[in-house]
Amino acid sequence: MLVEINLLPKKEHRKSSQLIIAAVTLMLIAITISIIYLQGSSYENEMKQVDQKISNLQKLNNLQQEKLAEENAGNSVVKLQEAVKWAEKHPVQTVPIVRNIITLLPERGFIQNFEYSMDSILVTIQYDASRDAAFYLSSLKQSEWVKEAELLNVVALEISDGAEGNNAADGVTLPRYSADYKIVYRPEFFKPEAGEGGDGS
Numbered sequence: 001m002l003v004e005i006n007l008l009p010k011k012e013h014r015k016s017s018q019l020i021i022a023a024v025t026l027m028l029i030a031i032t033i034s035i036i037y038l039q040g041s042s043y044e045n046e047m048k049q050v051d052q053k054i055s056n057l058q059k060l061n062n063l064q065q066e067k068l069a070e071e072n073a074g075n076s077v078v079k080l081q082e083a084v085k086w087a088e089k090h091p092v093q094t095v096p097i098v099r100n101i102i103t104l105l106p107e108r109g110f111i112q113n114f115e116y117s118m119d120s121i122l123v124t125i126q127y128d129a130s131r132d133a134a135f136y137l138s139s140l141k142q143s144e145w146v147k148e149a150e151l152l153n154v155v156a157l158e159i160s161d162g163a164e165g166n167n168a169a170d171g172v173t174l175p176r177y178s179a180d181y182k183i184v185y186r187p188e189f190f191k192p193e194a195g196e197g198g199d200g201s
Contacts (some may be wrong), residue, residue: 093190097121097145101183104139106132112178121183126176130154133179140183146186155179 094116101111101123109132113124127133140149156184157176 014130096190097185100143100145104136104143108132111135119184119187121185122180123183124178124180126157126178128176130156130177132178136179138179140181145186145189146183147186148182150182152180152182 025143045104054085095132097116098111101114101121104112106127110122112126113122115122125133125136127136133151137149137151140146155178157178158174
């Protein structure tokens with residue numbers, strides 16, 4: 001007896017299952033690509049928003065800096081004008097001030113630095129002995145032209161004898177002392193109408 005074997009339906013079943021698998025695979029790939037694209041687009045939009053915020057902040061910062069610069073420039077002009085007006089109303093001669101400072105110095109006292117402002121003086125003086133700094137402060141406080149006097153600091157220095165030209169052997173290092181003072185003076189003692197100003201000591 002002959003048996004017929006028909007394999008055609010089974011082949012069709014294989015083809016249909018392969019097509020389904022291929023279709024599912026393509027769908028999964030398409031979905032994955034879509035998700036990646038959407039995420040990329042979302043990320044790109046977020047980056048654009050962040051860039052926009054940074055740009056806005058930079059513009060705001062620049063505007064604030066320009067505003068501050070204008071205000072500072074305005075304040076500087078105002079302060080300068082006030083200083084000029086003050087100087088015109090309260091002219092003070094500096095030569096008598098320096099003369100009075102020198103008059104009170106001890107024999108071996110030397111002015112190293114002198115800074116003058118509207119109502120005060122910063123002066124640095126060098127001495128041979130540290131006690132001279134205290135004596136000079138006392139002399140300042142007793143002077144009529146001095147409203148307030150303050151010894152800010154005293155610093156020990158080392159100066160080569162050769163630079164000073166003293167009688168000691170060359171190359172010997174001698175101690176020196178530098179003292180900083182803040183002096184608040186009385187302007188009325190140094191106005192032009194008051195003449196050259198007395199020594200006030």
